[in-house]
Amino acid sequence: MRALAGSTAFAGCTGGLLLRLTAFCVTTLAVLCVAGCGGGSAAVATGPTGPTNPPGGGTPDTGNTATLVVDSGPTGISAGIVNTPYVTVTICAPGTTNCQTIDHVSVDTGSSGFRVLGSVLNSTLANALKIASNTQSQPYYECLQFADGYSWGPVTAADVKIAGETASNLPIHIIGSTQVAVPSGCSGGAGQAENTVNSFGANGILGIAQFQYDCDTYCSTAPAPEGAYYSCTNSTSSGTCTAAVMPLIQQVPNPVFSFPTDNNGTIITLPSLSNAGGANTTGQLIFGIDTQSNNALGNATVLHLDGAGNFTAAVNGGTNLTNGGFIDSGSNAYFFTDMGTTVCTSATAKGFYCPAALQSLQATVSSNGVTATVQFLVQSADVLFAGNNGNNTAFNDLAGPTTIPGGPTNGSTDFFDFGLPFFFGRSVYTAVEGKSTSAGAAVSPFNAFK
């Protein structure tokens, strides 16, 4: 499937010199980057956020296990980063040894697809990554919308390697590093542009949600939605883009689905923490579920995920939340609304809870006949961020509101977002759709935890 995607994507570039004279074929990521990355041939040279040793300084694993680190993020981040798990990923031009190792790629169970900031790619690799195109040789670009912003850039393909796993010729998204103006349908969908390492908070993102494709049939059938895939007239500043129907095989997929083995899901394990938090905490990202001796599902609580990726959830014995709950390593706190919990007012902790004392709360989660109670703690974010001279980056008791302060617990925007605090002291499983596990087909896809 990947080879097919590649041959489609690069069909316009295989015809030798004459074809290479077309605008598309001579367009490389490096060329695109001239304006946005500092100018000159060294425009995409590796900066201070370039390849380093694996986070945490550990020995690279050759099997199905990558080291996770929860630290203050890549070099060049101005905002304080907490509760964000990172791994190191190697990407190569397809089928070659033209590779680069990228540190501080955030691990996100709330989205699917591998994306890397174009500004961290060295020029040798950037030159070799060709932009995917449609049958008219028009380059494909993608707008990825998050709840907090959007990321814009070309679609290409690469071999993506992490631990001992490889997804070959995988469609990936290069964020930023383009002269093509962001379409209004992209920038209008979410708040802020997140096209730089600083605004994105990472050098890349490893989206390992349960979805195989990032857009699936929403984008593979007409009408093409705004805020997803676009075909552009060319890859220069004169290029204009329109929302495009994107065939599934050319969409940016969950890389795990494309591994030859260990491809039915992931496990994130992080250690228990004190209620004061920890600094530079490390854990593991394990590929596969019940495929090796280190990834058994065992007696984990299995929560089937609906088509939108949610399950049923309630807080402190209340009614079920309108939008349900989800487990998301890409969220840095428990986000939920609780009338009795005070919202912080300080500049550094705005958007989080600041109770006068440590609170013990519980959530009820259920799906497909399985119900479980999750006990959790909420400490004041002011206290947490001030502890250890402000050096702590991992907290099991950070929380914030997800809907209108003073509003009802069952309000319109109300989710229970089980962010990274939920992961500490647990193994959290994400089983991808369309693959089998010992839990059986009836509950696929699912999140599980123990």
Place this chain on the structure above:
Amino acid sequence: MKTPLLLMTTGLLCSRAALATLGGDVTSVESDRVHMKAARLTPSSPSALYTVHEMQTPAGTTVREFANADGIVFAVSWKGPFQPDLRQALGTYFDEYKTAPRARRYGHSHDIVEQPGLVVHSTGHMRSFAGIAYVPQLIPAGMALSQFAERAP
């Protein structure tokens, strides 16, 4: 001109099939719906204080606009697999939403803007987004925030 306020509002809505952006006049064109290529559902008036206009984008995202008795949209909420076109829905407030200061990075699944004249909460993940934006000063007197929150999609 002595028509009771509720009837007058309802009449205007019915005759113009009007929808507008946050802070905008509900008697203006259906710019939001047309821009988003959305289907409009029947407006409802859960109370004399406000009217709810609901539309659904082709991608399946439901957008609701809440108009006060003066016909001014004071809140917009959304829920669905994609974010709606907030530039259109927030109108003149969109730039403030984009540029408002954020405190600390929350990850990508959460965004809060709380300015004196604009509150926006946006939450969710791939395939499942929800949010609400409102102008505190335009909320009808006597209406609790919880009142429209409960009726948002």
